Every structure is written in C-alpha cells, then in structure tokens.
Amino acid sequence: MxxxxxxxxxxxxxxxxxxxxxxxxxxxxxxxxxxxxxxxxxxxxxxxxxxxxxxxxxxxxxxxxxxxxxxxxxxxxxxxxxxxxxWVRLSEAMWEVSEGTRRVMRELVDRCGETVNLYIRQDASRVSIAQQEGTTTVRSVVTVGAQLPLTQGATAKVLLGAAPAPVWELLERRHPEVDLAALRREVAGTAEIGYSVTHGERELGASSVAVPIRRHGRVVASLSVSGPTSRFTADRIGGYVDAVTDAAQRISAAGLGSVEVFL
Amino acid sequence: MxxxxxxxxxxxxxxxxxxxxxxxxxxxxxxxxxxxxxxxxxxxxxxxxxxxxxxxxxxxxxxxxxxxxxxxxxxxxxxxxxxxxxWVRLSEAMWEVSEGTRRVMRELVDRCGETVNLYIRQDASRVSIAQQEGTTTVRSVVTVGAQLPLTQGATAKVLLGAAPAPVWELLERRHPEVDLAALRREVAGTAEIGYSVTHGERELGASSVAVPIRRHGRVVASLSVSGPTSRFTADRIGGYVDAVTDAAQRISAAGLGSVEVFL
CATH class of the missing domain: 1.10.10.10 (Winged helix-like DNA-binding domain superfamily/Winged helix DNA-binding domain)
Structure with missing residues (x-):
C-alpha cells in the first residue's frame, strides 16, 4: 500500500x-x-x-x-x-485461515462461550476475516469482511500497536473528533500489558478482550473474545484474558496459513 | 431496470x-x-x-x-x-437455486457426462448462477457469476427470445460488429424449435445445447449442457437435447426457488 x-x-x-x-x-x-x-x-x-x-x-x-x-x-x-x-470462491480461498487456526478458535469458544474473531488491519480500518460464534443466545456477531473503525474497540488498540506512521496520519485526517493522543496512550499501554479490554466503545453493551497474534516477531492480527458487557464482569475478565492469550500463542506458533502473505 | x-x-x-x-x-x-x-x-x-x-x-x-x-x-x-x-454469504444466499433444481442438474450431468449450467439474462449480458461440472477430464467450466456476451452461445439465443426491446438496443450500441438481423433470425428459430445448439461460437472447440426454463409462461432462465465439440457429434446431439429438455421441464414445473424474485 x-x-x-x-x-x-x-x-x-x-x-x-x-x-x-x-x-x-x-x-x-x-x-x-x-x-x-x-x-x-x-x-x-x-x-x-x-x-x-x-x-x-x-x-x-x-x-x-x-x-x-x-x-x-x-x-x-x-x-x-x-x-x-x-468473487465468492476466490475471496474465500484467499482469505481463509488454516484449519489449525479455526480449531483453536473453536476451542476458545468452547472455553469462554463467547464469540471469537480474528481481526486484521486493512489500511486505516480493521476487518474480521474469521469468526466463530458464541454458544449463548445473546451473542456478539460481526459481519466478516466488514470494515470497522480503527479508533474503537479492543482489537483496534492491539492492531494500532503495529501500525506505521501513515496510518496515524490517515486517522488524524478522517477522525478529527477522536483524541488521538489519548488513543496513542491506550495503544502503548496495550502493547506493554499484552492485551486490551473494552466495554461499549463501538456499541453500547458490547465488550471485548483482544490480544496480538505475532508472526516472525511482528503483530499481524488480533484475536478477540466478544460478548455482552453483562458477562464481562471483573471476576471473569481474568479468565478470558488467559484463554485468549493461550489461543493466540498457539496460533502465533503454528501460523495462520496462506493468508499470511497479505499480513 | x-x-x-x-x-x-x-x-x-x-x-x-x-x-x-x-x-x-x-x-x-x-x-x-x-x-x-x-x-x-x-x-x-x-x-x-x-x-x-x-x-x-x-x-x-x-x-x-x-x-x-x-x-x-x-x-x-x-x-x-x-x-x-x-458479500459472500449474502450473495450466495440470494442467488442460490433450490435443492430440487440442483438435484435435477446433477442428474443431467449423470445422464450426459457434460457440464450443466443455469444461465439468466442480466441487462445485456448472460450469467451462470448455478453449475454442475461434467464427469470427464476435459470438461467445460465457466466462472459462476461472470458476465458473458448475449450475442454468442446457445443460452444467449434462448434468453434473447424473452428479452424486451431495450436489450436489443443496448446490443446494437455495444456490438456494432454483430449482425443483429441474423441473430434475431436465430433467436426466432430457437424459440420455434425449443432449443439451441452452438459449436465454437464463443470459444473454439466448445459446444453447447440449451433450452428455456419457463415460469408462469415466461422464459426466466436457460439450462445448458456444454462440453468439447468433439463429443457433441450428430449422433449424440439428439440425446443431449432430449435430456436437457426433460430436465428443464422438471425445473420449470417445480420452480427455481427464492432466486425467482429476480427473474
């Protein structure tokens, strides 16, 4: 780009x-x-x-x-x-994550009960390229492939940690309403602590825990667990962070499959 | 439109x-x-x-x-x-033909051995919205969803039989090189006889037999059997015409499913 x-x-x-x-x-x-x-x-x-x-x-x-x-x-x-x-078959084939990645995502759903997404950064947006829906009736569902803002949400803070300067310039031009200095601090904090937790940033009542997926030392994607804020209580967050961190480490070690050529 | x-x-x-x-x-x-x-x-x-x-x-x-x-x-x-x-899931869901239609198409493949396509007219183009590939090594394959010319091929002649005047005007503007008077005669002949056979019109060595699919008395689609010209010999064409006509009548009677709202 x-x-x-x-x-x-x-x-x-x-x-x-x-x-x-x-x-x-x-x-x-x-x-x-x-x-x-x-x-x-x-x-x-x-x-x-x-x-x-x-x-x-x-x-x-x-x-x-x-x-x-x-x-x-x-x-x-x-x-x-x-x-x-x-374009259906081609785009699916190009953006498909490995069967191993999907298996780890399904196991993470089994462990947390909540929806699991794998987000990547595209230009100045974030996009889920793989999703495993949660098992509860009230669950978080995003449209796979849809461009979501890079200024909101837990995966945004993880992905921005690896974004080059021009991405920040784009954000500045496109989102004059966003306090980018504050966002930079959050991104830095996320990079230091290794995960991000957000509640209702993009949508009221929706919470998320996100961690980075690294390949060859570089953050290439973000794995998240998302669901209704009412279930992301203080006593559960720790377990979610552990579970999603474990899963991300397994994916980081094994790789995401052929889709990595884009990341 | x-x-x-x-x-x-x-x-x-x-x-x-x-x-x-x-x-x-x-x-x-x-x-x-x-x-x-x-x-x-x-x-x-x-x-x-x-x-x-x-x-x-x-x-x-x-x-x-x-x-x-x-x-x-x-x-x-x-x-x-x-x-x-x-757009993958949505477009697939919208353009999906009924399971009954797919079954008839598969049975037609079993009977002829050649690839079966279901074409519709979109504006001044034709598009395959469903395909069952033939069973032989050398087979006809088109990209489902790709816009193909309405001036060439057996399904074009079937679909043009039901096209309103503005479509012919578009063809005249877009294809000054095509003898539209001759095409009109072929389309009229196809409507009269009930099927069209073409050899190498769009691609050298590719042949096709096509018949109309009707709903409520109107031609809404065309079913075709396609393969290498070397297998579309005079002694086989009759059998192909019978087979594809039988299949089209079954589909016409049962309907194509929810996709009909577009046809």
Missing part, C-alpha cells in the same frame, strides 16, 4: 474525495447497505441512507445493475447482483 | 462511458482480472490488461485498497481484498 499525503482517495466517506474516486466510494457505500438483515431495499430507503440526491442514486443503481452488481426484484426493491458470485 | 437511451452508463467497456460511471466500470474491470487461475497479479500485468495509464492504475489500486476491495502481498502483487467476504 502506497500512502500519499496528497492522495486523499483512501477516505472512507465518499463525500470527502473527488471525481472518479468519489463515484467508486459511493458505489461501495451503496453496496454496503445490503446485509443479512437487509438483503433488499427500496429506492426510497437507499436514497435516505446514502444521503445522496435521488437522481444520483437512480443513476448509480442503473450503473451497478448494468454491471451485475445490483439486481432488482419485481416489487421495485434492490439487492446484490449475481456478479458477486464470481 | 430502467433502460434509458440517453443513459449510456450501462456500457460494459469502461472506455465508452463518462466520468464517475467510467471510474466504477474501470474498478470492476480491474477486479475482473482476478480469478482462480490468476488470484494475484503484479502491477505491470494489471497495467497491460486494463490498457490504462500506469498512473491511473496506481491511483485506482490505492482507492480499491483503501476500500478493502484489493490487497497487496509483500512481493508487490495484488489480489482481492477481505471486504469481499462481507
């Missing part, structure tokens, strides 16, 4: 880039509106959520539909197009 | 659109370069294949990388980013 201070094209909010870059971001913002809870959306809803003029949305939908990235139903709602099928 | 003669934004070749639309098309053209045979590509290769200036490609890659759609390896090659994981 080439970071350029003069290239604001990696902004996440499409409103802050220009021209063609903005169009690509708008397209991705629109495609992001579709998830398991909202597989179809009416035009009206897409206009509201993208905060774009209706004419722009209609034009964008027509473009995406022509490219097979969006499809419409007979009832006038829109969803993901069949073209995504083209 | 709103077709507009004054909206050339649905052109497939990015060179023929303008502004933001072109950027989105270029981005998709670039992402299309990655497939099972080419999961990673060096910058040099991407520049050559996209036929874009190197500076444009570098800028585009930086944008896509910032959005998590592209990732780079330590050796300087690029591949699909982890963000695609976000």
């Amino acid at each position: 080439v970071y350029g201070v003069d290239m604001p094209m990696t902004e996440t909010a499409s409103g802050r880039a220009d021209g063609g870059v903005r169009s690509i971001m708008r397209a991705v913002d629109l495609l992001d509106l579709f998830d398991a809870e909202h597989p179809w959306r009416p035009l009206r809803e897409i206009v509201t959520l993208t905060e774009l003029p209706k004419t722009t949305v209609v034009r964008l939908l027509a473009t995406l539909e022509g490219l097979g990235l969006v499809a419409d139903r007979q009832d006038g709602t829109y969803g993901l197009g069949a073209r995504f099928l083209q | 709103v077709y507009g003669v004054d909206m050339p934004m649905t052109e497939t070749a990015s060179g023929r659109a303008d502004g933001g639309v072109r950027s989105i098309m270029r981005a998709v053209d670039l992402l299309d370069l990655f497939d099972a045979e080419h999961p990673w590509r060096p910058l040099r290769e991407i520049v050559t294949l996209t036929e874009l200036p190197k500076t444009t490609v570098v800028r585009l890659l930086a944008t896509l990388e910032g959005l998590g759609l592209v990732a780079d390896r330590q050796d300087g090659t690029y591949g699909l980013g982890a963000r695609f994981l976000q």
Whole structure:
C-alpha cells in the first residue's frame, strides 16, 4: 500500500474525495447497505441512507445493475447482483485461515462461550476475516469482511500497536473528533500489558478482550473474545484474558496459513 | 431496470462511458482480472490488461485498497481484498437455486457426462448462477457469476427470445460488429424449435445445447449442457437435447426457488 499525503482517495466517506474516486466510494457505500438483515431495499430507503440526491442514486443503481452488481426484484426493491458470485470462491480461498487456526478458535469458544474473531488491519480500518460464534443466545456477531473503525474497540488498540506512521496520519485526517493522543496512550499501554479490554466503545453493551497474534516477531492480527458487557464482569475478565492469550500463542506458533502473505 | 437511451452508463467497456460511471466500470474491470487461475497479479500485468495509464492504475489500486476491495502481498502483487467476504454469504444466499433444481442438474450431468449450467439474462449480458461440472477430464467450466456476451452461445439465443426491446438496443450500441438481423433470425428459430445448439461460437472447440426454463409462461432462465465439440457429434446431439429438455421441464414445473424474485 502506497500512502500519499496528497492522495486523499483512501477516505472512507465518499463525500470527502473527488471525481472518479468519489463515484467508486459511493458505489461501495451503496453496496454496503445490503446485509443479512437487509438483503433488499427500496429506492426510497437507499436514497435516505446514502444521503445522496435521488437522481444520483437512480443513476448509480442503473450503473451497478448494468454491471451485475445490483439486481432488482419485481416489487421495485434492490439487492446484490449475481456478479458477486464470481468473487465468492476466490475471496474465500484467499482469505481463509488454516484449519489449525479455526480449531483453536473453536476451542476458545468452547472455553469462554463467547464469540471469537480474528481481526486484521486493512489500511486505516480493521476487518474480521474469521469468526466463530458464541454458544449463548445473546451473542456478539460481526459481519466478516466488514470494515470497522480503527479508533474503537479492543482489537483496534492491539492492531494500532503495529501500525506505521501513515496510518496515524490517515486517522488524524478522517477522525478529527477522536483524541488521538489519548488513543496513542491506550495503544502503548496495550502493547506493554499484552492485551486490551473494552466495554461499549463501538456499541453500547458490547465488550471485548483482544490480544496480538505475532508472526516472525511482528503483530499481524488480533484475536478477540466478544460478548455482552453483562458477562464481562471483573471476576471473569481474568479468565478470558488467559484463554485468549493461550489461543493466540498457539496460533502465533503454528501460523495462520496462506493468508499470511497479505499480513 | 430502467433502460434509458440517453443513459449510456450501462456500457460494459469502461472506455465508452463518462466520468464517475467510467471510474466504477474501470474498478470492476480491474477486479475482473482476478480469478482462480490468476488470484494475484503484479502491477505491470494489471497495467497491460486494463490498457490504462500506469498512473491511473496506481491511483485506482490505492482507492480499491483503501476500500478493502484489493490487497497487496509483500512481493508487490495484488489480489482481492477481505471486504469481499462481507458479500459472500449474502450473495450466495440470494442467488442460490433450490435443492430440487440442483438435484435435477446433477442428474443431467449423470445422464450426459457434460457440464450443466443455469444461465439468466442480466441487462445485456448472460450469467451462470448455478453449475454442475461434467464427469470427464476435459470438461467445460465457466466462472459462476461472470458476465458473458448475449450475442454468442446457445443460452444467449434462448434468453434473447424473452428479452424486451431495450436489450436489443443496448446490443446494437455495444456490438456494432454483430449482425443483429441474423441473430434475431436465430433467436426466432430457437424459440420455434425449443432449443439451441452452438459449436465454437464463443470459444473454439466448445459446444453447447440449451433450452428455456419457463415460469408462469415466461422464459426466466436457460439450462445448458456444454462440453468439447468433439463429443457433441450428430449422433449424440439428439440425446443431449432430449435430456436437457426433460430436465428443464422438471425445473420449470417445480420452480427455481427464492432466486425467482429476480427473474
């Protein structure tokens, strides 16, 4: 990744880039509106959520539909197009963690009962590339592959510990509202103590314990246990930290599989 | 889908659109370069294949990388980013055909030995949304989800039989090299006889037999059997036509499942 201070094209909010870059971001913002809870959306809803003029949305939908990235139903709602099928197997194969890693993650779920995620940093975001859901009815679930903020959450503090200076510059430009000095202190503290615990930073009532996964001495990912804050009580946190640390050490020793070429 | 003669934004070749639309098309053209045979590509290769200036490609890659759609390896090659994981389950779930349809397709493979595909029309392209591979070493394989031309191949002639006028207008604009009058005659003949047989239209040495799948009296998809031309001999074609027609009638009667909302 080439970071350029003069290239604001990696902004996440499409409103802050220009021209063609903005169009690509708008397209991705629109495609992001579709998830398991909202597989179809009416035009009206897409206009509201993208905060774009209706004419722009209609034009964008027509473009995406022509490219097979969006499809419409007979009832006038829109969803993901069949073209995504083209990338399904390839992206899964490329980002698959080793069977050994998945086994350690499942064992960690068995031990804690809570959802386990493996996060990596991508540019100035964090992304879960593997998830094993917890065993309880009320559990933490994130969308694998979705970009989450690097300014919030336990895994963010772990991953930022290994982030180069340009990532901090991006954060400064994108998140003027965040106290980066405070975040730097938290990141430094996390690196020193070896784990991070957060409660409700990104979402009220959601807690997480995260530790680094190292390969060849470098932090390449973060393993976390997440669940409702009500179960992350003081008397349990210690056990969670121990369990996730053990698991991360096993994964660090064995490796994550072929996905490491990206990390 | 709103077709507009004054909206050339649905052109497939990015060179023929303008502004933001072109950027989105270029981005998709670039992402299309990655497939099972080419999961990673060096910058040099991407520049050559996209036929874009190197500076444009570098800028585009930086944008896509910032959005998590592209990732780079330590050796300087690029591949699909982890963000695609976000759409994997959803797109698979949305475009999944019913278990009954898959069973009929597998039985058709057992009967013919050749690869079976279920194609739909999307805008002015055709796309396989389900595939059962043949049982022989030399077999026909297409990428499920990939946009293929509606001007070539047996399933194209079946699907065009149900295409509205604006689709023909798009084909006229996009494929000035194609004799559309001749194609119209072939499509009419296919509709009359109920099947289409092609040899080497899209790829030398590849043959196909295709028939329509109808729902509520309307052609919504095309079922095909494809393989090397050397096995699609005159004495075998009749059997293939019978087999694929039987299978299509069973699918037409039972339905394709929830994917029908898009068809």
